[in-house]
Amino acid sequence: MSEQIDERLRTELQRQGVWVTSMQDLYNWGRKNSIWPLQFGLACCAIEMIATAASRYDIARFGGEIFRPSPRQADLMIVAGTVTKKMAPQIVRLYNQMADPKYVIAMGACAISGGPFKQGYNVLKGIDRYIPVDVYIPGCPPRPEALLHAFMELQSKIDSQKLTGAHKAVHLDPKQPSEFPVPTFGKHDLEPPGNPVVFQPPKIER
Amino acid sequence: MTPNPYLFIVIFVGVALAFPLIPLALAWIWRRIFQPSKPGPDKTSTYECGVESIGDAQIQFHSQYYLYAIILLLKRFAGGLKRK
Numbered sequence: 001m002s003e004q005i006d007e008r009l010r011t012e013l014q015r016q017g018v019w020v021t022s023m024q025d026l027y028n029w030g031r032k033n034s035i036w037p038l039q040f041g042l043a044c045c046a047i048e049m050i051a052t053a054a055s056r057y058d059i060a061r062f063g064g065e066i067f068r069p070s071p072r073q074a075d076l077m078i079v080a081g082t083v084t085k086k087m088a089p090q091i092v093r094l095y096n097q098m099a100d101p102k103y104v105i106a107m108g109a110c111a112i113s114g115g116p117f118k119q120g121y122n123v124l125k126g127i128d129r130y131i132p133v134d135v136y137i138p139g140c141p142p143r144p145e146a147l148l149h150a151f152m153e154l155q156s157k158i159d160s161q162k163l164t165g166a167h168k169a170v171h172l173d174p175k176q177p178s179e180f181p182v183p184t185f186g187k188h189d190l191e192p193p194g195n196p197v198v199f200q201p202p203k204i205e206r
Numbered sequence: 207m208t209p210n211p212y213l214f215i216v217i218f219v220g221v222a223l224a225f226p227l228i229p230l231a232l233a234w235i236w237r238r239i240f241q242p243s244k245p246g247p248d249k250t251s252t253y254e255c256g257v258e259s260i261g262d263a264q265i266q267f268h269s270q271y272y273l274y275a276i277i278l279l280l281k282r283f284a285g286g287l288k289r290k
């Protein structure tokens with residue numbers, strides 16, 4: 001089944017006033033314009049997230065203003081702030097409870113790597129150790145424009161996802177997991193310290 | 207000839223059934239063709255704040271609590287009346 005439309009043919013038809021679409025385009029168009037984020041903030045970055053949702057930066061222009069208080073209704077998890085080791089199991093569990101398709105934006109240096117608290121004993125060194133992250137935003141804190149940019153990047157990612165075939169989207173593939181193991185509190189650290197399925201850091205060779 | 211006045215009720219019932227059933231049917235078809243469901247212990251758990259629930263949901267409150275509930279109710283009522 002070939003559901004791809006030739007781009008040139010489509011432009012030519014549009015010039016004649018004929019609009020054609022495919023199931024995949026329609027599906028992705030609907031999804032990318034109604035991303036509902038999960039409503040939670042962890043630290044200072046959350047203030048910037050709130051500013052993005054308020055009227056000055058107005059994330060509603062992108063269809064993402066409906067912050068949901070329940071993971072069952074959310075499509076996007078914006079990890080905005082420092083993830084402490086105490087908080088990490090809850091974040092992973094909330095991610096697991098979100099319905100497919102689900103996406104993650106790691107906002108700020110803390111969510112990416114631990115940020116200014118990287119050397120601390122109690123801060124997780126990046127949420128991507130446990131859940132797959134789609135878009136990373138560097139900055140401490142990133143400006144609301146940066147979050148909007150990440151949102152647009154996510155939209156273009158959703159737009160490029162395939163409905164069928166070998167490279168179809170993760171949530172459409174029955175073999176891909178939708179839940180990831182929740183870490184537990186160990187003696188000194190979270191156990192396991194990372195999920196090898198999603199976290200494969202490059203090996204440093206000296 | 208005027209239509210049977212009960213006909214409207216029949217039409218309304220039909221519309222009321224079609225509104226929820228058509229999206230549900232579309233979602234079911236979509237799931238069968240494209241999107242496999244992936245249930246799991248976390249995803250299907252009842253509580254959704256990120257913390258695992260402990261114990262049983264079918265607990266009994268102490269009967270002393272009933273008094274507090276009544277007082278709270280009274281206060282809310284009285285507050286509502288005062289504002290009027």
Ligand code: SF4
Nearest residue numbers: 044045108110140141
């Ligand atoms: S990245 Fe900076 S602004 Fe964001 S949560 Fe961490 S310390 Fe706060």
